[in-house]
Each structure stands twice: as structure tokens, then as C-alpha cells.
Amino acid sequence: MSHLLEVDDLKVSFHVSSGEIQALRGVSFHVNSGETLAVVGESGCGKSVTAQAIMGMIPSPQGRVKEGRILFKGQDLTKFNKKQFRSVRGSEIGMVFQDPMTSLNPTMKVGSQIDEVLVKNQKLSKKEAKQKTIELLKLVGISDASSRYSQYPHEFSGGMRQRVVIAIALACNPELIIADEPTTALDVTIQAQILELLKKLQKERNTSIMLITHDLGVVAEVADRVAIMYAGVVVESGRVEEIFENPKHPYTWGLLNSVPKLESSEKERLIPIEGSPPDLFAPPKGCPFAERCPFTMEVCLEHMPGKEVFSENHQARCWLNDPRAPKNEELIAAGRE
Amino acid sequence: MSEYVLEVQEVKKHFKMGARKTVKSVDGISFAIRKGETLGLVGESGSGKSTLGRTIVGLYETTSGNVLFNGENTSNLNGKEKKELSRQMQMIFQDPTASLNPRMKVGDIIAEGIDAYKLLRGKERKERVIELLEKVGLHADHAKRFPHEFSGGQRQRIGIARALAVNPSFIVADEPISALDVSIQAQVINLLEDLQKEQELTYLFIAHDLAMVKHISDRIGVMYMGKLVELTTSETLFQDPLHPYTHALLSAIPVTEPKLRGTRERIMLSGDPPSPLNPPTGCPFRTRCPNAIEKCGEEMPKWKEIKEEHWVACHLF
Numbered sequence: 001m002s003h004l005l006e007v008d009d010l011k012v013s014f015h016v017s018s019g020e021i022q023a024l025r026g027v028s029f030h031v032n033s034g035e036t037l038a039v040v041g042e043s044g045c046g047k048s049v050t051a052q053a054i055m056g057m058i059p060s061p062q063g064r065v066k067e068g069r070i071l072f073k074g075q076d077l078t079k080f081n082k083k084q085f086r087s088v089r090g091s092e093i094g095m096v097f098q099d100p101m102t103s104l105n106p107t108m109k110v111g112s113q114i115d116e117v118l119v120k121n122q123k124l125s126k127k128e129a130k131q132k133t134i135e136l137l138k139l140v141g142i143s144d145a146s147s148r149y150s151q152y153p154h155e156f157s158g159g160m161r162q163r164v165v166i167a168i169a170l171a172c173n174p175e176l177i178i179a180d181e182p183t184t185a186l187d188v189t190i191q192a193q194i195l196e197l198l199k200k201l202q203k204e205r206n207t208s209i210m211l212i213t214h215d216l217g218v219v220a221e222v223a224d225r226v227a228i229m230y231a232g233v234v235v236e237s238g239r240v241e242e243i244f245e246n247p248k249h250p251y252t253w254g255l256l257n258s259v260p261k262l263e264s265s266e267k268e269r270l271i272p273i274e275g276s277p278p279d280l281f282a283p284p285k286g287c288p289f290a291e292r293c294p295f296t297m298e299v300c301l302e303h304m305p306g307k308e309v310f311s312e313n314h315q316a317r318c319w320l321n322d323p324r325a326p327k328n329e330e331l332i333a334a335g336r337e
Numbered sequence: 338m339s340e341y342v343l344e345v346q347e348v349k350k351h352f353k354m355g356a357r358k359t360v361k362s363v364d365g366i367s368f369a370i371r372k373g374e375t376l377g378l379v380g381e382s383g384s385g386k387s388t389l390g391r392t393i394v395g396l397y398e399t400t401s402g403n404v405l406f407n408g409e410n411t412s413n414l415n416g417k418e419k420k421e422l423s424r425q426m427q428m429i430f431q432d433p434t435a436s437l438n439p440r441m442k443v444g445d446i447i448a449e450g451i452d453a454y455k456l457l458r459g460k461e462r463k464e465r466v467i468e469l470l471e472k473v474g475l476h477a478d479h480a481k482r483f484p485h486e487f488s489g490g491q492r493q494r495i496g497i498a499r500a501l502a503v504n505p506s507f508i509v510a511d512e513p514i515s516a517l518d519v520s521i522q523a524q525v526i527n528l529l530e531d532l533q534k535e536q537e538l539t540y541l542f543i544a545h546d547l548a549m550v551k552h553i554s555d556r557i558g559v560m561y562m563g564k565l566v567e568l569t570t571s572e573t574l575f576q577d578p579l580h581p582y583t584h585a586l587l588s589a590i591p592v593t594e595p596k597l598r599g600t601r602e603r604i605m606l607s608g609d610p611p612s613p614l615n616p617p618t619g620c621p622f623r624t625r626c627p628n629a630i631e632k633c634g635e636e637m638p639k640w641k642e643i644k645e646e647h648w649v650a651c652h653l654f
Contacts, residue, residue, distance in 0.1 A: 159609060255520060270526055
């Protein structure tokens with residue numbers, strides 16, 4: 001079966017006065033229809049740039065796709081011009097941003113902002129659009145939709161605004177929704193509501209979701225598969241159970257260890273990942289995580305590890321998994337703990 | 338001297354919005370913190386936790402009520418005593434970029450307090466800055482650099498070094514890790530824990546990440562609409578919460594592993610918190626509370642200690 005979205009060896013660079021920032025250095029992953037892929041990583045690892053590349057929104061002329069393909073329903077988006085992107089963006093791929101205040105127009109009524117999408121992309125009349133907008137507002141759980149229609153964004157709370165943004169993303173029934181940290185700006189009770197809403201909508205409409213987040217709790221809650229990014233590459237990917245129960249990359253171990261466990265009653269010291277991510281002006285020759293990894297070997301500093309495949313979905317880029325690596329099971333088990 | 342470093346008694350902080358409206362950001366809060374303890378404060382945005390923290394350290398004046406530090410009422414102090422008090426109480430802020438002056442060198446930022454209190458000069462001042470930098474895990478030569486040359490986690494370390502420079506005994510940490518990456522958060526939390534042990538610091542730790550608050554706090558207070566609704570040890574709060582809002586808050590935390598998905602019973606709160614300009618009568622939570630009774634609309638429940646070390650404000654108890 002072919003994938004709905006397939007990103008293949010994507011390389012993106014930004015040219016700034018002080019040199020070239022290699023934001024993406026060969027990113028590959030895919031999204032199947034009807035599933036949720038969580039893309040996880042720290043700030044600067046390239047997760048948002050990946051989303052921008054898929055949406056054709058990389059700021060030019062500084063930013064440029066250097067290599068690789070983005071196949072959406074078999075078409076290569078990297079070859080698209082601005083006009084072609086406009087026909088995909090919004091109607092086939094919807095987008096939900098982190099901060100609902102900045103993604104809505106403060107001087108426009110909420111209803112008109114949704115109408116606009118429907119009139120432009122689906123060629124509805126104004127009257128039809130209004131009717132559909134009110135339906136959409138109801139769908140995303142906004143009560144009293146017809147009076148809310150003519151209010152402005154500042155009259156909505158943060159959670160309600162995010163619901164409006166989701167309504168806009170859903171307006172044209174897209175097959176894929178890219179949600180970039182959709183709940184990061186929200187309180188935990190509101191976060192639970194929004195995640196519930198996304199899950200429900202996905203079930204009803206069979207929409208695929210690419211969820212960008214740094215919150216492993218959110219991943220554990222909603223993801224089907226996970227791609228872990230570090231310094232512009234995907235270092236591990238797999239089904240969510242495989243990632244949480246049998247992680248293969250030391251960075252994944254580190255991430256899982258550094259969050260406190262709610263279930264444990266004793267006070268355990270947290271295990272942080274020491275140091276900070278590498279500078280992408282001059283990315284390291286070998287594995288980008290080698291500098292912070294407790295298990296670094298000589299080869300890690302010299303050569304970028306290839307992909308080791310563990311199951312149909314599960315793969316990781318780490319020399320520890322190479323058949324030639326010293327089999328130090330205890331060491332690896334210790335790291336995983 | 339009492340066993341408490343800090344006692345907050347019926348503190349209110351109201352802000353006037355125009356001629357007639359008032360926002361009661363902090364509305365009659367009482368609690369006390371012991372020496373060497375960490376008290377966590379949680380609640381949704383707008384619940385008044387930052388305002389409370391800022392009122393305690395004296396960045397805001399109280400509308401009414403008293404803040405007692407080492408048994409002395411902070412509002413009755415003279416100028417010299419006030420200055421000494423503000424040395425004892427320091428604050429760490431959420432956004433390490435906004436709270437560091439971009440035009441000052443890191444060494445001077447850290448020494449700001451030392452200079453203001455004329456504690457050290459010349460060579461001693463320089464040595465103290467280096468000592469502080471190393472204590473928070475940075476290098477001596479970082480003193481000559483500017484804040485923009487550092488990552489978020491490093492900037493937060495600079496903010497911590499600045500707070501420590503004047504040897505405080507009490508620190509209010511207002512969301513000190515929420516702007517940081519997951520792998521960096523643990524570094525900063527470990528640093529705060531080490532410093533607490535070394536220097537017998539007392540913390541008021543404000544955050545919305547419940548798992549982290551549970552990890553670092555001895556006791557936790559839950560705020561809603563300017564009021565403290567529950568306060569108890571962190572273990573009891575998670576195992577045996579009483580207030581319906583605490584129940585809802587805890588049930589909304591995402592699971593930590595995918596296999597636990599669906600095992601946590603979610604109490605979905607309907608709607609949003611009411612507007613602070615127009616709060617409901619009686620208990621502020623009653624409009625969203627699944628267990629509200631008639632009495633809740635009539636009067637605000639009293640703040641009472643139900644069991645030892647377990648305070649709650651709810652008519653059901």
C-alpha cells in the first residue's frame with residue numbers, strides 16, 4: 001500500500017549572513033491514511049521546518065529544499081509552484097498552529113474567517129458558507145454557534161480559539177492535518193478537551209494527523225506511530241508501543257528518562273541528558289547525538305550511523321544496534337532503565 | 338521564632354480595571370511554608386498563581402492581608418529592613434530571554450544584586466561571579482559574554498545564578514522550566530534540588546506541569562480563580578484528592594505510557610473558567626463543578642483543615 005504522505009531524504013538549508021544552517025539533513029518518514037504520526041524533538045531539531053516544507057511555506061529566498069522528495073498522494077510537492085501549492089494547502093492539507101491568537105485575524109469576525117476558506121477553496125456562495133461554518137463550529141464543540149459566528153477572536157478563550165483554528169483546518173475536509181504543537185499554549189484541562197476532539201474527528205472522518213510535539217504525554221495519549229527527530233534527522237521511528245517499551249536509540253532513552261513518573265511514589269532523581277544539541281551551522285560529521293550520548297564509541301564521532309530495522313515499522317539510527325558493535329547488553333539495559 | 342519561614346495571611350491583591358471593575362487576582366489566601374521546604378503552586382492560567390508569587394516577594398503591594406517573613410510583618414518594615422528583606426527573597430522568572438538585559442554582560446547581570454546591596458567589590462566581586470557561574474554549571478569565561486550567546490537552558494542558569502548572588506533564603510520560582518526543552522528541564526530541576534540541599538533554601542515553585550510539581554514539591558497548593566481550593570502533601574494530593582477541581586485537574590494529565598491509554602478516568606470539565614471581571618457568587622468553581630449543590634451558589638466555602646496537613650475549601654467536606 002502506498003502512503004498518503006511520504007517524506008524521503010529531505011534536506012533543507014537556510015542561507016543567512018553568517019553561513020548555511022542545515023536545518024534538515026535527510027529526513028524520511030511516512031504517514032498512512034487515518035493514522036496519527038507524532039513527530040517529537042527539541043526546539044531546533046527541525047520538526048517545524050519539516051511541516052513548513054510540506055506546506056510549501058519555507059521562507060524564501062533564505063530557505064531552500066536542497067534534496068529529497070515529499071510525496072503527497074503520489075505527487076512530489078517539492079516540484080510544486082506557488083499556485084499549485086495553493087490548491088493543496090487548506091483544501092487537502094489542513095494546518096493547526098501552536099498559538100491560536102496569532103493564527104486568527106484579530107480584526108475579523110470568527111465566522112467570516114471560516115467562510116473565507118469555504119468561499120475560496122470550495123466555491124460556495126456566502127450564504128452556503130455561513131451555514132457550513134455554523135455546522136463546523138458545532139462540530140468542534142462550540143456551543144451557541146450562531147451567535148458565536150459574529151464574535152471576534154478576543155471574545156474567545158484560548159481553548160475556544162484553538163477549536164476555531166481546528167474548524168478552519170477541517171473546513172475543506174482535508175485528508176491530512178498537520179498540527180504543530182496544538183496544545184502547548186493551553187492549560188491541561190483544555191489540552192485534554194482538544195486531544196479528545198482531535199481523536200473524535202479523526203475517527204469520524206478518517207483524517208490523517210501529523211502531530212508535532214515535544215510532550216511525550218501527548219504522544220502516549222494519541223499517537224499511532226512516532227518519529228523522533230534530533231539535529232535535523234529522524235533518529236528513531238516506530239509504533240508508539242515499540243518506542244515507549246523497547247526504544248533503541250540512546251536519545252529516546254534519555255527523553256523517556258528525563259520526565260518524572262507520576263506513578264512512582266518515591267522521590268527519584270531525574271536523569272537529564274547533559275549538554276545541549278549541536279550547532280547546525282557546522283553539524284558534526286558522525287552521529288549528531290554522540291557529544292551527549294553516554295555510550296559513544298569511536299565510530300560514532302566519524303560516521304553517521306545507517307538505519308537499523310527492527311520490525312516493519314521500527315527503525316533507529318545508532319551504531320549500538322550495528323551487528324559489529326560490542327554486545328554489551330548490560331550497558332544498554334542500564335541506559336534504557 | 339515560629340517554624341515557618343513565610344506565612345501568608347488572608348492576602349488579597351485586586352487590580353482596578355477602569356472606574357468600576359475590579360479583578361480579584363488573589364482573593365484571601367492563607368498558607369505557610371516551613372524552612373527548607375518546597376511548596377508547589379498549580380492552577381490554570383489566570384488563576385492568580387504568578388500574582389501571588391509576585392505579591393509575596395513585594396513586586397506588588399497587597400490590597401489587604403499580611404505576609405510574614407521569619408515572623409515579621411513585611412508591611413511594617415522601615416527602609417533598611419525592607420532592603421534586607423528583598424535580599425532574602427529572590428525570584429526566578431519563566432522566560433529567561435525576557436528577564437535578562439540583552440545589553441549587559443552575563444557577569445554584570447549576575448552581580449546586579451551584589452552591586453545593589455554593595456556586598457562585594459573589585460576582585461572579590463569577580464571571584465564571587467565565577468563561583469556562582471560554576472555553581473550553576475557554567476564556565477568562568479562565560480562572564481564576558483552577552484545573553485544572546487546562550488541557549489535557553491543556559492540562560493535560565495544565569496537567572497538562577499543572579500538570584501543566588503545575594504545569598505537569599507527564600508526563592509519564588511515562577512514557571513522556571515516551562516520555556517525549556519524536556520531534556521533541559523531535568524537539568525534545571527536537578528540544579529534547583531542540589532542548591533536547596535546545599536544552602537537550605539526554601540522554595541515556592543509555581544508551575545502548571547503537574548508531574549514536575551509532584552516531583553519537586555513537599556506540599557502542593559491548588560489555585561482556582563484567585564483562591565486556594567486545596568493544600569496538602571504532594572503524595573496525598575495525588576492519591577487522595579478531595580476538591581472536585583483537583584480531581585478534574587489530575588484526571589486531565591496525559592498518561593505516561595501508551596499501554597495506560599484509557600485507564601485514567603477523565604473528568605471532562607464543561608466550558609471554560611468564568612470571567613474574572615464577573616465571577617460567580619459563592620464558590621468560583623461551582624459553574625463547572627459536577628457535584629455542585631445549592632449552597633455553593635450562596636456562600637464561599639470556608640478554608641479549613643479537614644485532616645492533618647490537608648486543607649480544602651469546599652462545601653462537600
